[in-house]
Amino acid sequence: MFASCADPNSLEGLSWLLCYLTSGSHIAFYWSFLTVLVLLAVTAPAALAFGFAGAVAARSPVWPLSIAGRTYTAMVRGIPDIVFFLFFVIALDQGVEWLVHQVRCPDWTERVRQGLEFRVCPAAKVPAGNAPQIWHQIYGFALAVVTFAIVFGAFVSNVLTGAMNAVPKAQLETAESYGMSHGQVFRRILVPQMWIYALPGLSNLWMILIKATPLLFLLGVQDIVYWARELGGTKTSLYAYPHPDWRLYYFLALLVFYLGMTRVSEIVLGRLTRRLSFGQATAAGEAQRKAAT
Amino acid sequence: MSCIDTIADYGLRSLGLGERLLPRTDFTLCQQFTLIGSGMIWNIYFGVLALAAGFFLANALAVAKAAPSPIVRKPAEWFIFLFRGSPLFIQFFIAYEALVMLPRAGIDLWGITVETAWLTRAWAGALIVLFFNTAAYSAEIFHGALMAIPRGDLEAADAYGLSGWKKFRRIQWPTMLRLAWPAYTNEAIFLFHATTLVFFSGFPAFQQRGDALYYANYFADKTFNPFVPYPIVAFYFICLTLLVIWLFGLMNRRLTRHVPQARRPRLRVRPQIIR
Numbered sequence: 057m058f059a060s061c062a063d064p065n066s067l068e069g070l071s072w073l074l075c076y077l078t079s080g081s082h083i084a085f086y087w088s089f090l091t092v093l094v095l096l097a098v099t100a101p102a103a104l105a106f107g108f109a110g111a112v113a114a115r116s117p118v119w120p121l122s123i124a125g126r127t128y129t130a131m132v133r134g135i136p137d138i139v140f141f142l143f144f145v146i147a148l149d150q151g152v153e154w155l156v157h158q159v160r161c162p163d164w165t166e167r168v169r170q171g172l173e174f175r176v177c178p179a180a181k182v183p184a185g186n187a188p189q190i191w192h193q194i195y196g197f198a199l200a201v202v203t204f205a206i207v208f209g210a211f212v213s214n215v216l217t218g219a220m221n222a223v224p225k226a227q228l229e230t231a232e233s234y235g236m237s238h239g240q241v242f243r244r245i246l247v248p249q250m251w252i253y254a255l256p257g258l259s260n261l262w263m264i265l266i267k268a269t270p271l272l273f274l275l276g277v278q279d280i281v282y283w284a285r286e287l288g289g290t291k292t293s294l295y296a297y298p299h300p301d302w303r304l305y306y307f308l309a310l311l312v313f314y315l316g317m318t319r320v321s322e323i324v325l326g327r328l329t330r331r332l333s334f335g336q337a338t339a340a341g342e343a344q345r346k347a348a349t
Numbered sequence: 350m351s352c353i354d355t356i357a358d359y360g361l362r363s364l365g366l367g368e369r370l371l372p373r374t375d376f377t378l379c380q381q382f383t384l385i386g387s388g389m390i391w392n393i394y395f396g397v398l399a400l401a402a403g404f405f406l407a408n409a410l411a412v413a414k415a416a417p418s419p420i421v422r423k424p425a426e427w428f429i430f431l432f433r434g435s436p437l438f439i440q441f442f443i444a445y446e447a448l449v450m451l452p453r454a455g456i457d458l459w460g461i462t463v464e465t466a467w468l469t470r471a472w473a474g475a476l477i478v479l480f481f482n483t484a485a486y487s488a489e490i491f492h493g494a495l496m497a498i499p500r501g502d503l504e505a506a507d508a509y510g511l512s513g514w515k516k517f518r519r520i521q522w523p524t525m526l527r528l529a530w531p532a533y534t535n536e537a538i539f540l541f542h543a544t545t546l547v548f549f550s551g552f553p554a555f556q557q558r559g560d561a562l563y564y565a566n567y568f569a570d571k572t573f574n575p576f577v578p579y580p581i582v583a584f585y586f587i588c589l590t591l592l593v594i595w596l597f598g599l600m601n602r603r604l605t606r607h608v609p610q611a612r613r614p615r616l617r618v619r620p621q622i623i624r
Binding site: 266267268269270271281310315319 | 450
């Protein structure tokens with residue numbers, strides 16, 4: 057990065073460290089922090105959408121929908137989610153390839169699942185075999201996001217179902233007596249009112265989501281854990297910057313990153329809770345009202 | 350080879366007993382069930398020991414966090430924040446790397462050489478991490494319960510002349526445990542689920558002695574078919590979860606046996622996800 061870094065062997069002390077920390081692979085390491093933040097930024101709304109759909113389906117008067125919603129919520133309980141993570145990624149990958157296979161190669165005669173192997177026609181490989189490396193990475197990342205969204209969506213759905221039930225019935229009945237239809241009651245009363253009841257559960261889930269991001273590594277995405285292991289491992293003199301096993305320090309840096317993330321989230325969520333409690337029929341809202349008068 | 354033979358060969362495979370070589374081809378359902386089940390021994394081992402030991406540390410931490418003196422309170426608060434604020438996954442990595450750095454030959458303490466090699470093995474190293482982790486999470490639960498003890502109970506204790514250790518032992522601790530029990534049940538389930546991370550992060554499986562997920566992953570990799578081994582793991586874990594709920598339910602009944610039937614809190618189980 058800097059001109060003075062051209063010959064690492066001649067460097068010493070701080071200037072060596074500066075050049076070491078700005079080497080190409082370290083820049084990739086810093087970018088991978090962005091990968092984690094992007095994953096959080098994409099997964100959180102996606103999981104919220106999945107969860108909202110699940111919660112609405114579970115409340116639906118149409119019983120197949122309600123069964124589907126409840127099954128979705130119950131699905132993730134009692135099973136370690138890491139099992140889901142490992143399972144869904146392969147299952148989604150194979151599912152996508154199988155669908156593309158059905159569309160693109162209708163006259164393919166061989167069986168897709170031959171004993172121990174999963175074989176689709178070459179045109180159905182996703183992404184295409186000759187695609188550049190970046191597409192493979194993006195595809196892997198997208199699979200990870202969908203997996204996270206499905207698993208966390210089930211938990212969000214659980215929380216939102218509880219929150220919808222917690223909205224005081226009298227408010228809904230009042231709205232109905234004013235002549236609102238079911239849809240209107242849902243849109244104008246239930247959904248705006250439920251967030252304060254959902255917030256403790258949702259903030260808990262957000263914390264868990266932050267702490268689940270290292271699992272990206274297990275899904276084969278080149279995330280911070282991958283780079284920390286890669287960069288921290290012993291480098292012999294074949295490398296430009298030889299050093300002993302420094303993985304411990306890299307992982308300590310990750311630890312600090314995560315502790316910082318949780319601390320900032322705690323503060324922000326605390327403020328949000330105060331904001332949302334305003335004027336609500338809850339203990340916190342009551343306390344705010346008393347303090348104001 | 351019948352299924353009984355398979356169980357005899359592979360039933361204790363995860364402990365290093367029985368047949369050494371894992372099956373390479375022609376995987377049968379029986380083999381998958383047996384090997385994954387044998388891996389469950391490790392999950393149960395980690396879960397039970399970490400919970401049992403963590404319970405005591407959690408009590409101490411909860412009381413320390415509730416202490417008025419900052420010298421006692423601050424370390425407890427920091428410990429809890431450290432282990433609750435970071436991913437278990439990273440904790441495993443750090444613990445492994447830190448334990449590997451200990452001198453190979455052992456540490457010389459006043460003429461006695463303390464062996465350190467065993468600490469880098471999963472059975473000890475991962476257990477320590479899980480122990481600290483569950484202690485931190487449980488301590489937060491217990492601290493919350495300690496803060497939620499009805500004021501009337503404490504006033505009644507004062508009125509009866511109970512104070513200090515006796516008040517804690519007779520009034521505060523049992524009430525805290527009763528209030529915390531439903532949440533603590535979740536924590537226990539949660540911990541058992543977390544044991545699946547041991548062989549996936551940091552600690553290598555020594556001589557293929559892995560846990561349930563390790564073997565499930567082996568089968569999924571070999572057969573390219575996730576639809577058999579992972580549901581088997583899920584099945585085992587659902588059984589384990591039900592067992593934990595039943596056992597903790599028994600304890601809950603004992604803790605609440607003096608409470609009128611109608612007001613008795615039901616055990617509401619809400620297992621969570623990875624920590």
